[in-house]
Amino acid sequence: MFWALTAAASAAAGVVAGLFLRTEIVRLSVPGGQPEHAACSVCGTALPDRPAVQCGHCGSWIGIPLAIEVATAAVVALVLIELGTGPGVAAFVYLGVVGVALAQIDLAVKRLPDRLTLPAYPALITLLAVAAAVDENWTSLVRAGLGGLAAVAGYLLLGLVSRGQLGGGDIKLAGLIGLALGWLSWRTLLLGAFTGFSLAAVASAGLLAARKISLRSRISFGPFLLLGALIAALATAVSTR
Numbered sequence: 001m002f003w004a005l006t007a008a009a010s011a012a013a014g015v016v017a018g019l020f021l022r023t024e025i026v027r028l029s030v031p032g033g034q035p036e037h038a039a040c041s042v043c044g045t046a047l048p049d050r051p052a053v054q055c056g057h058c059g060s061w062i063g064i065p066l067a068i069e070v071a072t073a074a075v076v077a078l079v080l081i082e083l084g085t086g087p088g089v090a091a092f093v094y095l096g097v098v099g100v101a102l103a104q105i106d107l108a109v110k111r112l113p114d115r116l117t118l119p120a121y122p123a124l125i126t127l128l129a130v131a132a133a134v135d136e137n138w139t140s141l142v143r144a145g146l147g148g149l150a151a152v153a154g155y156l157l158l159g160l161v162s163r164g165q166l167g168g169g170d171i172k173l174a175g176l177i178g179l180a181l182g183w184l185s186w187r188t189l190l191l192g193a194f195t196g197f198s199l200a201a202v203a204s205a206g207l208l209a210a211r212k213i214s215l216r217s218r219i220s221f222g223p224f225l226l227l228g229a230l231i232a233a234l235a236t237a238v239s240t241r
Contacts, residue, residue: 010080014073017097019051021072025101026063028115029108064104072100075230082237087131088140088183091124092233095180099226102173106222112169117176124179131183140183147182147189148175154193170221177229188236196221196228 027036027047039046045057054061075096083089098120102112125145132141155174159166181189200221207213 010077011073014076014097015069017076018069018072018100019053021097021101022053022063022068023047023049023051024116025068025104028111028113029063029105030111031109032111068100068104071104072097075100078230078234082234084237087134088128088137091127091131091183092180094127095120095124095176096230098176099230103223103226106169106220110218110220112167112173112222114169114172117169117172120176121179124176128179128183143186144179144183147186148179150182151175151178151189151193165218166221167218170225173222173225177225181229181232184233184236188232191235192229192232194228195231196225199228200224 027038030036037047040055040058040060040062042060043055043058045055047062048056052062053065076093079092079096080089083092098116102116105116106112128141128144132138152171152175155166155171159168159171177192178189181192200219203224204213204219207217207219208215213219
């Protein structure tokens with residue numbers, strides 16, 4: 001009963017978070033350098049400033065029906081059920097919610113907008129610092145900071161040698177993931193990076209085999225980074241029970 005209630009409450013919180021993200025995701029789902037979407041794609045009515053799932057004029061869906069809410073609910077539920085309710089979990093819930101938005105934008109237009117990644121740095125650091133203060137766990141906070149720096153440095157190097165296969169958005173996202181996974185352990189950080197690259201490699205191989213992309217094509221790497229991080233965090237939680 002406890003787990004069922006926890007799952008239901010977590011999913012409900014995720015649905016609410018997804019609802020608030022929906023319009024922002026649609027606004028930012030444009031290629032880099034282009035103006036944001038400001039109007040309904042069907043009737044041209046201005047997008048609402050308040051949370052909404054449908055255009056107030058023509059009733060058409062704003063974005064993909066239910067995709068944002070369902071994905072956010074699933075991620076939040078998984079994080080809260082597996083990682084528990086300790087002080088540090090708030091940082092992972094936050095990154096999970098932002099990660100859903102980033103993944104959907106990256107899949108749509110191969111872009112990880114600064115408007116979501118950059119504000120996430122002070123927010124995530126603050127949440128981890130509060131968790132460290134509550135638990136007097138300064139070692140994890142220091143490791144998180146070092147993990148974020150290591151991830152940025154590592155992915156920056158990869159971006160330089162990959163000739164554009166990794167973009168600036170991927171590097172900034174890697175820093176956020178490094179902060180979160182570094183909080184858990186160095187092993188978790190390494191597992192997350194390995195899993196993300198493995199998933200991207202398998203997906204790329206499948207797309208190449210199906211002739212959907214060429215060797216020069218650039219895939220959306222952000223979703224694989226995020227999924228790898230989620231898998232690593234959940235695997236760590238399970239292994240430490």
